[in-house]
Amino acid sequence: MHSKQEKDLIFIRLFPVENIHEKLEEVCRKYQVNTAVVISGIGQLKDFKLGYFKQKGNYTPQYFKTPHELLSLEGNIAKQDEEYIFHLHAVLGNKDKEVVGGHLIEGLVEITNEIVLLKTDVKVYRKIEDITGLKGMFLE
Numbered sequence: 001m002h003s004k005q006e007k008d009l010i011f012i013r014l015f016p017v018e019n020i021h022e023k024l025e026e027v028c029r030k031y032q033v034n035t036a037v038v039i040s041g042i043g044q045l046k047d048f049k050l051g052y053f054k055q056k057g058n059y060t061p062q063y064f065k066t067p068h069e070l071l072s073l074e075g076n077i078a079k080q081d082e083e084y085i086f087h088l089h090a091v092l093g094n095k096d097k098e099v100v101g102g103h104l105i106e107g108l109v110e111i112t113n114e115i116v117l118l119k120t121d122v123k124v125y126r127k128i129e130d131i132t133g134l135k136g137m138f139l140e
Helices: 020-030
Strands: 002-006 009-014 035-051 062-064 068-080 083-093 099-120 124-128 135-139
Touching (some): 020 068, 020 099, 062 099
Antiparallel strands (some): 009 099, 083 099, 124 135
């Protein structure tokens, strides 16, 4: 992994077989991120899992083993109790140009990932909402 911060932007390059969540957490710790917005993410993933939120604790995960082009990655990252909480959504395409998308639960880099984060001082925290069961975003 390579990364560099310029003002509030963090540019990240990930390499084959790196775990996208682990490396994003490493970057967040390195640059002391409290909250960040994923403003761009492209590349290729394999061995990834996408989810679709149905109800509390049920993201109906689906696993994809074959490499897919990472067409779009967006979301946010919040530090809470010394832990990073990722809310990432991804759109990926296979070799036949068929597209899948959803909540990115996990994934490994196939060729490369190029990700840009925007650091912010907005305080965000997440907690389970009674009505939806979703771990919703709340602002201080």
